[in-house]
Amino acid sequence: MPEGHSVHRIARQFDRNFTGRSVAVSSPQGRFADGAALLDGRRMSRAMAVGKQMFLEFDGDRWLRVHLGLYGAWDFAGEILVDPTIASANGRMGQTNQRGTDLEEAIHDDAGENSLASIGAPRKTRGHVRMSEQTKGVDDGAELEWPPPVVGQVRARLMTEVTCADLRGPTACVVETPEQIDAVLDRLGPDPLVGDPRENEERFVAAVRRRGVAIGQLLMDQAVVSGIGNVYRAEMLFRAALDPHTPGRRVPEDVVRGLWHDWTELLRIGVETGQMMTMDGLTGEEWRRAMASRDDRHWVYHRAGLPCRRCGTEIALEEMQARKLYWCPGCQK
Template sequence: MPEGHSVHRIARQFDRNVVGRRVHASSPQGRFAEGATVLDGREAVEARAVGKQMFLSFDGDVWLRVHLGMYGAWDFAGEIVADPTIASANGRMGQTNQRGTQLDAVYDSAGENSLSSIGAPRRSRGRVRMSEQTTGLGGDAADEAEWPPPVVGQVRLRLLTDVTCADLRGPTACQLQTPDEVEATIAKLGPDPLVDDPAAGEERFTAVVRRKPTPIGLLLMDQAVVSGIGNVYRAEMLFRARLNPHTPGREVPEETVRGLWRDWVRLLAIGVETGQMMTMDDLDPEAWRRAMAHRDDRHWVYHRAGLPCRVCGTAIVLEDMASRKLYWCPSCQR
């Protein structure tokens, strides 16, 4: 499932390429036909990300709420302008026209790079894919030249401007909402460092965690407690805090809880900037580039089951916590 940094990057992609333009909306799959009819011909006004959810506003006070869930993806085609405020691994993201401009990026063995990470732009058959599950990169001139691009797979919603196409596949949620419904949805979510005031978010997060008997490993994944944290960030933040994931929230020292929030503020910003869930600190330039290029070099414990802890050498444990994989060091995180 895309974590918070990915959804913020997707929202920025919409802000740069769709907001301010009228869209032709359709539902090739047919499952969102009525909603597409409502959106068709409207101008996109705003793109907003809160945690793992994105909200697109259209004229007439109509909002589209999208939660990608485990398998959802946005595919972009046409002329795509990348957000210039987001730097790649080598410090540049710049602008790109998807009809041929090559992107300068660092690829890893899983096909990720700073422009095409989990939930961030990925080139696929002449498109930019923003999703969780994408393998294989490339395309051909014939695909890129065809406009509008052919529908590929089960497209729940297609938003088409005069030069840009955005196709949505497999989301957990795709629905229209009124402004009041949007606010009600957001009100149920925990604080997001990129949306809420960080100081106020810290107080809110600390107050909730400190009164809960629930294990901290579950609280960090609860979107009503804090927005945007998923499996990777959960494991890494707990290790960085040297905190046992089974510790009840109310038993975690207050300063440790506050430290978790401040770490999330920092890591989320890095994730949005680089497109990678980079959780290693104090790397020299070569180590940083290696970590950006290889997933195994940018995490402390995630996906390292059975391997020695980078700090103490103890084998990293993998267990299920509420049907999600949890990686942790039983020595460092006693």
């Protein structure tokens, strides 16, 4: 399932390509036909993400709410305007600069996350981008038929004169009123990239410290904090040297605040690079390998049975609320 960084990147892509423009909306598959008819021809005025959900505002108090879930993905085609503040395909922006590398070519991720090429170079490109946790990059320079042919089960197609976005396999794709959107937002926990930072931190600390539920469950509860999924959960707990089974109310307040600050930083890195980079201090070739392979990017995730990178203890794997939990019994006591 796409975690928070991916959804923020998708929202930014919509903001660059669709906000301020009239949008033709259709449902080639047919399952979203009624909703598409309500939006077709309206101007998109806003695109935003909160956690794992994206909200597209249209004139006339209409909103499109999308939750990609386990299988959803957006495909962009046509003229794709790219934000130069996000890491580019040549790796010379954002997190890459902070790690001291100067890469001359794109690094293509082999594990299914958004690669540095997932949004493309900092220019206008005519090609194709898939944006989800299964992103493979940009097909740049291809001569595309316009409008692009419908391929597979496209729930919703959003199109301007030059850019097309196709949605496949979402958990939620619904048109809602401002009141319904407010109700959804009220149920979501704080997102470091949305709202007042100080207020967000206090909400998170209060939500964790009043609960007797295991911290490993609380970090995955979207009513406690928005955007954290299985990967970030495992990595944040390891980075905090925190036993996943510790009840929230027993986690010291300074540790809870540390978790929030760590999530804020990891989310920023994820949005900039498109990848869930959770290891610190990597430079040069180490950074290049980590960008290209999840095996070199995480402390404990997907490392069940392997020795801990810090203490050598075998990484444990168990289920917590029907999700896989990776952790180090040696470091996380």
